[in-house]
Amino acid sequence: MRMIGERFLFGVALVLSAPTVAADASAAWISYPGDYALWRGNDLQARRIEFGGKGYPVFWASYAPHPLVEFRKEVNLKEPETVDIACEGVCRIKRLGAPPLQGVSSNRFTFPAGRYTISARVYSQGRPPAIYMNGPNLKTDSSWRADWRMEAAWLPGVVPPPAESSGRTLRERPAQMALATRPAEPVAQKRIRGDHIFADFGRETFGFLRLKGVKGKGRVRVVYGESRQEALCEDFNGPDQWEYVDAEPSEELRLKVSRGWRYVHVIPEPGVSVEGVAIDEELCPLSRDGAFRCSDGLLNRIWEVSARTLELTSRELYIEGAKRDRWTWSGDARQSYLMGYYLFGNSRIAKDTLFYQRGGDPVVMHLNRIMDYTFYWFMSVREYYLYTGDRLFLEQVYDRMVSLMDFALGRLDAKGRPHDMPGDWMFIDWAPEPLHNTGGVTSFEQMLLVEALDTMAEVSATIGRGDASSYRERAAKLRSEIVPIFWSTERGALMHILRDDGTLDTQLTRYPNMFGLAWGYFNAAQRESVLKNVMFNDSVMKIQTPYMRFYELEALCRLNLRGRVLDEVREYWGAMLDEGATSFWELYTPAEKGDAKYAMYGRPFGKSLCHAWGAGPIYLFGRYVLGVEPTKPGYAEYVVEPDLGGLDWVEGTVPTPHGPITVSVSNGVAKAAGPSGCSGTLRWRGIATPIEAHPAIR
């Protein structure tokens, strides 16, 4: 019998037991851009539970990865090359235009010398198609192209799947990669109410609960609490998260799904007992590369707790809360992105979150069903590019930008302005009074659409696709209409909504006015008027969420009112610390005392006490106190313009794709150093000086 290894077919030898080819760090599993983000994102969203531990799927259209993808790469091999190959799925690998390479699949092969195109068609259902090749020169990486349309629309690059492990070895299939965990104990636990266990983990945490010393067989109810009161509440409709566990005698039983909590309350049914609990903490997948310290200990604590808050809500993707709903929301995510650029050196999570948020085609609703969230997504793409310089992503996502913008532009009113349409949710904010968001055109949404159109123009111009100028003109026209339409001479500010009957509604809100300040909509007189009549006017509805405080304070920062901003941060975020916060909240209202402060959505513990949008100070401090800002994509050029806002000294680090930027200001002297190859400018007291590279990373 002839062995297949003896045969040469079209110049390709199948080597059956050659010595292992040395792994090279530059080979990576590749997949269709966004598909692993969709797949992981779908799975991540599905971990939400509601009362009783039952599932709670999202309520927006969800997209699946493509079951069939072709990958291609033109090669020019000087000599035959032996390559390790692995696939997620069924694959067919061939030289384009030539018969198939015999027996190629999850194996090792010698490709012939020469110039040709390799085609790998990979099918997989359930897990996205992916492929890995590693030879001395021939490797799968982002220089490969991918197409689910089968030659109709190649994307110019292919992203490695979002690997928290390396994702760069043959055996680590992308679908198997999971966040790292670390065992930890509660800081205190005790037996209460007979045989219950009550444990305090000392601060908000996230992970897999472990039940220790389980005896007997039966059902155990686990109640999670971000507050002590929530965990102690046994009402079935009380705590936001509780679940039943079917327990069997075991030294240790690890629960299947990771969740966020500080307190845990374990209630075994009669016949079952539990000795104690512990956790396998599920760690933030990104290292904390940013830093901030200053002369004010309170601000330092606020930065630390903000960093912890963002880390707890940084999972496979950015989620909006550790306890609830652990979903990915585009408007919330925009702030996570911006914070993340100042905390994490790795932006993989931002890219994957952008891919998940965008979903697939056809577009059938606004992102998360919310019009504002569609527009924030565009802005987030622009900012992602500015902070990372990842042009490849723009090329990968461009078609999806176009189809989403087409959807949005298909839902404007007769005058081409964004108007609520059936099925649209106009969110803007959780405000203390109902916002007048419907039945007309809100200044807020119109301003966001201008930014989204500007993003389309910029990205189109950057990658040389689409009609940048038509987007730019449309943005400019919309923008030029805003002050004329919405300005109230009587109130000296932009009004919230122009009603369908052509009259300005009487509601005055901070939202359009703070964006108007931040985005340069006003002349000097209008600016003064808005500051006086809105921003510094306590009779205008105050903002309760850190979400919109982020933008409110950013607007003041841009007007160089940073001392005032720091005072507001001390007051608002500091008050949460005074309430015992170990992470920042979804919403904070000083007037709410006692257990009432945990209630929201009509539920006694409905409020999330670890909410990504609570972590805004990371961004505000890095961007406006340290003053670090990229001015060309990926920090190719950047400025450092510190503003101490009354602090004695400040020091910190901001990560960039090329390495850290360090900033320190003390005794009236500002210093900065940055990565080599980037052109930085330090602006301090009116003088601009070039920033030198760190000696260590020059």
Next chain:
Amino acid sequence: MRMIGERFLFGVALVLSAPTVAADASAAWISYPGDYALWRGNDLQARRIEFGGKGYPVFWASYAPHPLVEFRKEVNLKEPETVDIACEGVCRIKRLGAPPLQGVSSNRFTFPAGRYTISARVYSQGRPPAIYMNGPNLKTDSSWRADWRMEAAWLPGVVPPPAESSGRTLRERPAQMALATRPAEPVAQKRIRGDHIFADFGRETFGFLRLKGVKGKGRVRVVYGESRQEALCEDFNGPDQWEYVDAEPSEELRLKVSRGWRYVHVIPEPGVSVEGVAIDEELCPLSRDGAFRCSDGLLNRIWEVSARTLELTSRELYIEGAKRDRWTWSGDARQSYLMGYYLFGNSRIAKDTLFYQRGGDPVVMHLNRIMDYTFYWFMSVREYYLYTGDRLFLEQVYDRMVSLMDFALGRLDAKGRPHDMPGDWMFIDWAPEPLHNTGGVTSFEQMLLVEALDTMAEVSATIGRGDASSYRERAAKLRSEIVPIFWSTERGALMHILRDDGTLDTQLTRYPNMFGLAWGYFNAAQRESVLKNVMFNDSVMKIQTPYMRFYELEALCRLNLRGRVLDEVREYWGAMLDEGATSFWELYTPAEKGDAKYAMYGRPFGKSLCHAWGAGPIYLFGRYVLGVEPTKPGYAEYVVEPDLGGLDWVEGTVPTPHGPITVSVSNGVAKAAGPSGCSGTLRWRGIATPIEAHPAIR
């Protein structure tokens, strides 16, 4: 501790251990229309292998099922009702507008009395979301609505997944359902060439090979053959299908993937031995409800072998060949559908094949990449409705019809005619000489587009959606142009292609002419001319495939030349029987003798010897000899107009959704009976009489 079962929440009681609710046959697992067809179809296509047992994914765009679907049903329960519930995936069930039903998931619940809408949002990745509820009155069935767009586009019905098992019990999840199998032995097997096993299963079969008495550990090569020569060929590039099996000592080792073959050749590597082989036949999922017998034994054998051929290519979906490629092709499938209506009482496979073929949105290429195959799909939808009366399917698929037609109409030439565009494959037929299909407008594709547009018009009118008249006008205009454009006075026939330079190419083919005859394009003089100059003119390129012989003979049938048709069937299909065929072939050329007759696609055994389109006589005999034809959807009205074509007698059965129609003609007397509730007319020798219902099923 309070048990959850003690609590009543919003009037809904969770019953933990009530006695089992009696199952009712009318409850079914429900899913989003088409999703299980896509999911199974994707998996089915991926079973193709090529030389060496390696995978061979399809080369057309493939679509995944939706990971998140909402199901709704308005109920009006007179009293609380206890319901068994199971889900494929994570589900959330609630009364619309009310808080969630606590703890509802894969369990049993009591729904409160009253009128309200039940909403079930189901998430599942890897397997399509599905749900099952069964109570005394409240059951999941096709009266539920489904939407993946989350309230944007409800479909008016929900199909049960394509269950070969009942699909109607709590435990039989739709994803677990598989085709039934039956063990069988080869008719002969022997040891050859030392330790090889060679087995003959007597006729073409399909199933899972079993290796018996495996000793030793190592690799076994399995070579499948539809012919003896193919299985005996050990060349690695010879047989179309062979694979390596990693064998371990075992009494019996069943291979993982079912395949089609008649002969099997087992080649163990040294150190391994196999005692023999057997098969678990994977059975056709549909029962043979149609029948045909006549006074000519040859035609009876042809019908039998045709039925066997269709059964072997009827799997989860219709596939085109048992050996190769086991893919689902829209043009091939149109013939399977038509045959299936005369053989199988159940049309589930047709509906699922139509769903799989259509795929999802966005449409990025013609079906199977072939322009003709897009147009055949539309025709198949029309015919599906005519034969089944399944209006619900039209409503489910209508949006997908529109987007596919939009795609097709977006690829016409400047005059609105179908022209080859980049990426399009103009197939038409495997002809003995190259067809001139590109660089102009073919009469053939234009005729098919007319039918597709007519289908759009008819379906739009039937379900009252879209603009039926604009489709109708467009079809009429295109149709009216065909004879004027393509008729050659010189040749007395329609020419194949109008070239881009405005001249008629000289190629004359049967294809447009036979459709022109069948579809009434010609006046009497033209018809005579086409018959003489094309159909009965041996110098015009003959058709080699049963695929196009199907349409050629159908055209002659419609001209009432059935005696001639039966002669041609005897000659062409009879010759394959003479070659030893136990199923009908992909292509038959009498001139090819010896092993050459098995070659195709440049491969020595490339030809499929069990090809669905070989089974055309099932349709031709049922439709044109028995003469059974529905004239209103679902056989609400039908005619039986037998034509013996020279036979002494004929008898047969044609299944309908309402029961069988039986026909017999002997001694010059025609009889027919049909299901009650349908209005049938027997036409015999110029006299029309109403058909009575079968006594048994009246």
